[in-house]
Amino acid sequence: MTTPISTKTDPTVCERCAQKYHTCCHAEPQDVELCFPxxxxxxxxxxxxxxxxxxxxxxxxxxEFIKTLKRLFPHDGKKIDAQFPANETHRVLRSNEKGYCVYLTEQGCMLPREARPWFCLLFPFWVRGKELTMFTAQGCLVCRETDTVEDSLELLGMDKSQVRELFALLRSAWGFDKDE
Ligand code: SF4
Ligand code: SF4
Known part of the structure; x- marks a missing residue:
């Protein structure tokens, strides 16, 4: 178990994470199928x-991918089936041979913030109905150093409205907001 050590904003938290863990820019080969589309x-x-x-x-x-998406978007089953038909493929960020996103450099992500995929900006937060939640990722220093969503937001220097806005943009990018 890790002792929470900070509830103050720390702009270096992801940098510190990269010194210890694989970070959210990495996927093991067996997990690529579950990466965000x-x-x-x-x-x-x-x-x-x-x-x-x-x-x-x-x-x-x-x-497994479809099941995971349906768990993340519990009210969008039909749209998920339409967007991601079985036996077809979906696009993900390419990883290098070590499992890191090809846009990752030693100085962090080479993409300007406004060009990054919505899930990169959203992680480790998520929205379930009206509730703002978090993934419980062992390899995420934000998750390890905080106990509550509020503390995590503070650590990353974010607020709830930013997270909701990013989540809405992610849903919209997938057409989940359109009427069926
Ligand atoms: S695009 Fe940037 S932030 Fe997103 S996974 Fe790749 S390196 Fe990480
Ligand atoms: S969001 Fe979490 S997993 Fe991703 S780099 Fe920052 S601390 Fe690490």
Whole structure:
């Protein structure tokens, strides 16, 4: 168990995380199928920012992937089925041979903030109905150093309205807000 040590804003928390853990810019090969999908609009922003990078990859819409999405968006089952048909693929950020996102450098993400995918800006937060929640990621220093969503927000220098706005943008990028 880790002792919470900080509830003050620390702009270096992700840098400190990178010294200890793989961070949220990394996925083990067996977990790539569960990585967040990258919508067309997000990919356009990424590509425009770094045109020379081969940064996209396509992975299968496996049953586990669909199940996970439906858990994350419990009211959007039909839209998920329409967007991610079984036996087809979806786009994700490409990883290098060590499992790190190809946009990661020793100085952090090479993408300007406005070009990063919404889930990169949102993590480790999530929204469930009216409730603002967090993923419980062992390899996330924000999760390890705080006990409550409020403390995590403070550590990252974010507020609830920013998280809700990012979540709304993510949903909108996937067309989850449109009427069926
Ligand atoms: S785009 Fe940037 S923030 Fe997102 S996973 Fe890649 S390196 Fe990390
Ligand atoms: S958000 Fe969490 S997992 Fe990602 S780099 Fe920051 S502390 Fe690490």
């Amino acid at each position: 990258l919508s067309d609009s997000e990919w356009e922003k990424v590509k425009a920012a770094v045109p020379d990078m081969d940064g996209e990859n396509f992975v299968a819409n496996t049953p």
